[in-house]
Amino acid sequence: MSRQSRYHPRIAILGGGFTGAAIAWNLAEAGVDADVTVIEPQPELGRGLAYSTREPAHRINVPASQMSLRPEAPADFINWLDHNGLIEDADLARDGEVFVQRGLSGRYVAEHLTPYLRDGSLTHQRARLMNVTATRGFDPTLRLSLSNGGSELADILVVATGNPLPEIPAQLQPLIGSNALILDPFSPARLETIGVNERVLIVGSGLTSADVVATLDRQGHRGQILALARHGQRSQPYGGTALASGVDFTNPVPRTALTLLRTVRRAVQDAEIRGENWQSVFNLLRRQGQQIWAALDMTERARFNRHLKVYWDAHRHRVAPQVARIIAARTAEGTLAYVAARLSRVAEDVEGVHVGFRGRGEALERLVMRSTASSSRPARPMPAPSTSTGGRRRWRTLA
Numbered sequence: 366m367s368r369q370s371r372y373h374p375r376i377a378i379l380g381g382g383f384t385g386a387a388i389a390w391n392l393a394e395a396g397v398d399a400d401v402t403v404i405e406p407q408p409e410l411g412r413g414l415a416y417s418t419r420e421p422a423h424r425i426n427v428p429a430s431q432m433s434l435r436p437e438a439p440a441d442f443i444n445w446l447d448h449n450g451l452i453e454d455a456d457l458a459r460d461g462e463v464f465v466q467r468g469l470s471g472r473y474v475a476e477h478l479t480p481y482l483r484d485g486s487l488t489h490q491r492a493r494l495m496n497v498t499a500t501r502g503f504d505p506t507l508r509l510s511l512s513n514g515g516s517e518l519a520d521i522l523v524v525a526t527g528n529p530l531p532e533i534p535a536q537l538q539p540l541i542g543s544n545a546l547i548l549d550p551f552s553p554a555r556l557e558t559i560g561v562n563e564r565v566l567i568v569g570s571g572l573t574s575a576d577v578v579a580t581l582d583r584q585g586h587r588g589q590i591l592a593l594a595r596h597g598q599r600s601q602p603y604g605g606t607a608l609a610s611g612v613d614f615t616n617p618v619p620r621t622a623l624t625l626l627r628t629v630r631r632a633v634q635d636a637e638i639r640g641e642n643w644q645s646v647f648n649l650l651r652r653q654g655q656q657i658w659a660a661l662d663m664t665e666r667a668r669f670n671r672h673l674k675v676y677w678d679a680h681r682h683r684v685a686p687q688v689a690r691i692i693a694a695r696t697a698e699g700t701l702a703y704v705a706a707r708l709s710r711v712a713e714d715v716e717g718v719h720v721g722f723r724g725r726g727e728a729l730e731r732l733v734m735r736s737t738a739s740s741s742r743p744a745r746p747m748p749a750p751s752t753s754t755g756g757r758r759r760w761r762t763l764a
């Protein structure tokens with residue numbers, strides 16, 4: 366028998382979030398002749414960071430019609446939700462698209478894998494990878510050392526470990542160990558310690574900050590929330606699934622980040638003239654994203670990452686309509702504000718936490734105080750951001 370006909374590879378998939386689980390499921394579905402092991406510390410495969418949440422206010426941020434595990438059957442997730450009676454009125458957007466609680470997406474993927482885990486087509490090693498060594502020789506093999514003391518041999522290693530967690534901004538270091546600093550925004554136990562009238566500073570204004578606002582609001586929090594990010598770009602709301610008409614970003618495909626920017630700006634202006642929204646332009650950009658990215662050389666990709674990624678992220682990763690409504694309501698009532706600013710210094714004393722930050726183009730620093738997590742003070746109106754550009758350092762207290 367030839368070596369090739371005997372080939373029965375051992376495939377180790379590192380990380381069992383959506384990506385790792387989807388790869389494992391596709392291998393099992395296709396009946397690939399291999400030993401497939403997913404190495405993932407979480408008890409269920411398919412959940413990962415995004416879909417482990419049990420918080421009802423956390424919703425998928427793209428319609429369920431676009432979150433199928435089966436690319437050839439886009440309605441698979443919707444059908445699964447429907448079959449299990451999991452779609453409620455509150456899940457429906459105005460255009461009829463469905464935005465369910467995010468944990469359901471994890472359950473959907475986990476349920477798809479269960480039969481293959483039961484019949485042994487797939488194995489789940491509940492552990493973290495600690496170390497990898499490669500054997501030398503004719504048939505090189507990887508030896509994976511795991512946190513549960515076990516090890517796995519693999520011929521092929523698929524790395525699906527998601528994005529690394531962000532580093533704590535250096536300015537927040539003085540708060541490490543303080544009750545007032547919540548480093549895990551997905552920890553229900555930590556968020557529940559926030560009093561209903563406490564002032565909260567969220568560092569960052571992307572989807573995770575939207576999750577935090579939605580959770581606090583559901584918990585009955587009515588205090589002031591300030592979301593601060595250097596660029597001040599916040600995740601934009603869902604705006605339908607339509608594609609901009611008469612636009613093709615691949616013909617000709619932009620070869621520089623600047624041309625891409627100009628092309629997109631023009632497409633947005635043209636779309637608005639036609640009565641279409643900017644979201645339709647970004648829907649098309651997402652559809653054609655791979656070809657656009659492939660046409661940029663490494664220098665232009667680096668330029669994109671340096672100057673445009675923050676805008677891309679804010680417009681491409683959108684907030685579910687239900688969450689967008691909460692954000693709009695809190696902003697209108699004056700208990701939520703987004704500020705383009707850079708943290709400058711943070712300190713804690715008996716009064717609470719003092720946070721200084723510098724607005725974009727401003728020499729002024731402001732001071733915010735957040736009382737310690739156990740106390741609860743009456744809400745006060747949030748002062749409008751200062752426009753002073755005075756050269757002297759002044760401190761202002763939003764407390």
Ligand SMILES: Cc1cc2nc3c(=O)[nH]c(=O)nc-3n(C[C@H](O)[C@H](O)[C@H](O)COP(=O)(O)OP(=O)(O)OC[C@H]3O[C@@H](n4cnc5c(N)ncnc54)[C@H](O)[C@@H]3O)c2cc1C
Pocket residue numbers: 379380381382383384385404405406407412413414415416424425426427432467492493494495525526527528572573576
């Ligand atoms: C808050 C949030 C909400 C999101 N909402 C949506 C949404 O609604 N719709 C959408 O399409 N996308 C959403 N996304 C994007 C989402 O991250 C991707 O869709 C997808 O879930 C990414 O999956 P992943 O498997 O690549 O990464 P992850 O989900 O991060 O999974 C990586 C896995 O690797 C494991 N791992 C890491 N290191 C090791 C190690 N050393 N050993 C073993 N295992 C390890 C981790 O435990 C983790 O389970 C969201 C993302 C976030 C953060």
